[in-house]
Amino acid sequence: MSVLSKKEYRPYYFIAPLLVFICLFILLPIVGTLFTSLMRDVTFLPQKFIFLGNYSDLLRDEGFWRSMRFTLFFIAVAVPLEMLLGTAFAALLDMELPMRGFLRACVLIPWAIPSAISAKIWQLIYNYSYGLANFLITHLGLSQGPVNWLGSEGGAFAAIVIADVWKTAPFVTLLVLAGLQAVPHDLRLQAKIDRANFAQIFFRVTLPLIKPVLLVALLFRTIDSLRIFDVIYVLTNGGPGGSTASASLYAYKYFLGGDFGYGSAVSVLLFAVAFGMSCLYVKVSKFESEI
Amino acid sequence: MKEESVKKLLTTLTAVFMIGFAMTPFLYMLFTSVNAKPDFLEAGWLFTLSHYRDVLGADSLHFLDYLKNSILVSAAASLVTVFIASISAFAITRLEMKGKLFVLFFVLAVSMFPQVSMIGYLFKIMTALGLINTYPALIMPYIAWILPLSLWILVSYFSQIPKELDKAAIIDGCNEWQVLFKVLFPVALPGIFSTLLLSFIFAFNEFIFALILTTDFNARTIPVGIALFEGLHGQIPWGQIMAASVVTVFPIMIMTLVFQRHIIGGLTKGAVKG
Structure with a gap:
């Protein structure tokens, strides 16, 4: 039984402000976007209800499908890299190291910096004539000549992936580290006594135990990558030739151009995918035990 | 013990890579901010604080x-x-x-x-x-x-x-x-x-x-x-x-x-x- 009884207090007053803010500034805009997606809503033209007109245009819009393909391909490449690197860093930080706190904070810093600012730094790193990336690869002999990072399709894709992994692997590290530290120490000790080597302990004992945390991190990173915007907006703005426009950026460009109806239709489709995935996320991470 | 030393080496390498990976962009940012031109890697250093003066003063x-x-x-x-x-x-x-x-x-x-x-x-x-x-x-x-x-x-x-x-x-x-x-x-x-x-x-x-x-x-x-x-x-x-x-x-x-x-x-x- 709860400490305070129901009759005495009205607990819903306490959560009312929370719900008001979320309804007004998140749900209302989403419902509004849904309605707008059924309209012809272009600056300087009278609004007109066209039902699924925008959606039928979308189906035939090669640019839209390209942005969807890019987004999914980006997730397929970036998220596994983030998971791998993040988990490797976490395994390292879990060990007895000198200056562990400092190391942990260093890993955390890329996450704490606004991604628009770090993307700007990456843009300079990728500069064709004097950037750090080309300086390093030519001086280390990794490449014959400078790479056209932001001006070629493959280069731009790689550039975005690297900048994004740099920014988000720390998040995976923190989650996995928390999971690792919850693994009982005796278990690993026992495995060591049983003459298991380092790799065996990690893959056979530790990994299965942190599987739930890995799953949460994986889903979270996937959903977050689905809406990638800042890094791409700054690094390539969708170029070259629209090859790196994510779904979010594609919709944004229609809003920017004053076509709210069509931009909304793109957003609604993206939202539908994200919503499905977040339901899965909520289901996978079983939270009830805590409350 | 051999396994211990391999482990130590691996740990050190990963730690170095980790710090380098996380910190290099910030060092580069810092160096660019105090150089007259952004091509200092090839062209050589030319220390200046003028960028800070511009940003904080203009x-x-x-x-x-x-x-x-x-x-x-x-x-x-x-x-x-x-x-x-x-x-x-x-x-x-x-x-x-x-x-x-x-x-x-x-x-x-x-x-x-x-x-x-x-x-x-x-x-x-x-x-x-x-x-x-x-x-x-x-x-x-x-x-x-x-x-x-x-x-x-x-x-x-x-x-x-x-x-x-x-x-x-x-x-x-x-x-x-x-x-x-x-x-x-x-x-x-x-x-x-x-x-x-x-x-x-x-x-x-x-x-x-x-x-x-x-x-x-x-x-x-x-x-x-x-x-x-x-x-x-x-x-x-x-x-x-x-x-x-x-x-x-x-x-x-x-x-x-x-x-x-x-x-x-x-x-x-x-x-x-x-």
């Missing part, structure tokens, strides 16, 4: 305006958010109420929504209210946007505080507000501080709302300001951009170093459960 660049906007908007949004989230977390962990699990899951799902599915209509709302390019146009959506995270972290902290504590307070004649502010708040202070810190970072880093809801230095925040930074003379002014980035980023770095325990504690509480 009013036409509006860098200090962007920074001020960011700090004020993030501070206001995170303070209000933490207040609202604390009273909600109090109700969810302490009061008898139907649907508290629904509220938690609903809020969690909301935090996963893509921001782009809100910006078009949000822009229309703010235009209709005449709020485009003002602080409230940013603060209000920011509060809604950060609330889910704050709520989850605080629910997690509050549920660790023994319920006997508020039982005793009630017997002593406290009402629910007194239980919240005189009993729970002092005990949960480290958790509330973590939440405040994280909320501030989230608001400070937000990009897409600020991009679409502000038009100039009167409300534009620093991430957008730096992303759209244009020099006085056409060419990309890398030195100035990096100087501006250093001034923005260093306080965050120091904050992260000093409060890393709080940040990590809050972040993992908000995301991993059970």
Whole structure:
């Protein structure tokens, strides 16, 4: 039984402000976007209800499908890299190291910096004539000549992936580290006594135990990558030739151009995918035990 | 033992790679900001502080305006958010109420929504209210946007505080507000501080709302300001951009170093459960 009884207090007053803010500034805009997606809503033209007109245009819009393909391909490449690197860093930080706190904070810093600012730094790193990336690869002999990072399709894709992994692997590290530290120490000790080597302990004992945390991190990173915007907006703005426009950026460009109806239709489709995935996320991470 | 030394070598290599990977961009940012030209790697160093003088002195660049906007908007949004989230977390962990699990899951799902599915209509709302390019146009959506995270972290902290504590307070004649502010708040202070810190970072880093809801230095925040930074003379002014980035980023770095325990504690509480 709860400490305070129901009759005495009205607990819903306490959560009312929370719900008001979320309804007004998140749900209302989403419902509004849904309605707008059924309209012809272009600056300087009278609004007109066209039902699924925008959606039928979308189906035939090669640019839209390209942005969807890019987004999914980006997730397929970036998220596994983030998971791998993040988990490797976490395994390292879990060990007895000198200056562990400092190391942990260093890993955390890329996450704490606004991604628009770090993307700007990456843009300079990728500069064709004097950037750090080309300086390093030519001086280390990794490449014959400078790479056209932001001006070629493959280069731009790689550039975005690297900048994004740099920014988000720390998040995976923190989650996995928390999971690792919850693994009982005796278990690993026992495995060591049983003459298991380092790799065996990690893959056979530790990994299965942190599987739930890995799953949460994986889903979270996937959903977050689905809406990638800042890094791409700054690094390539969708170029070259629209090859790196994510779904979010594609919709944004229609809003920017004053076509709210069509931009909304793109957003609604993206939202539908994200919503499905977040339901899965909520289901996978079983939270009830805590409350 | 052979395995031990291999392990030690691997550990050292990974640690070096990790630090290099995380820190190199910041060193590069720092070096570019104090060089006359961005091509110093090939052309050689030419030390100067002129970029800092420009960024901090030239009013036409509006860098200090962007920074001020960011700090004020993030501070206001995170303070209000933490207040609202604390009273909600109090109700969810302490009061008898139907649907508290629904509220938690609903809020969690909301935090996963893509921001782009809100910006078009949000822009229309703010235009209709005449709020485009003002602080409230940013603060209000920011509060809604950060609330889910704050709520989850605080629910997690509050549920660790023994319920006997508020039982005793009630017997002593406290009402629910007194239980919240005189009993729970002092005990949960480290958790509330973590939440405040994280909320501030989230608001400070937000990009897409600020991009679409502000038009100039009167409300534009620093991430957008730096992303759209244009020099006085056409060419990309890398030195100035990096100087501006250093001034923005260093306080965050120091904050992260000093409060890393709080940040990590809050972040993992908000995301991993059970």
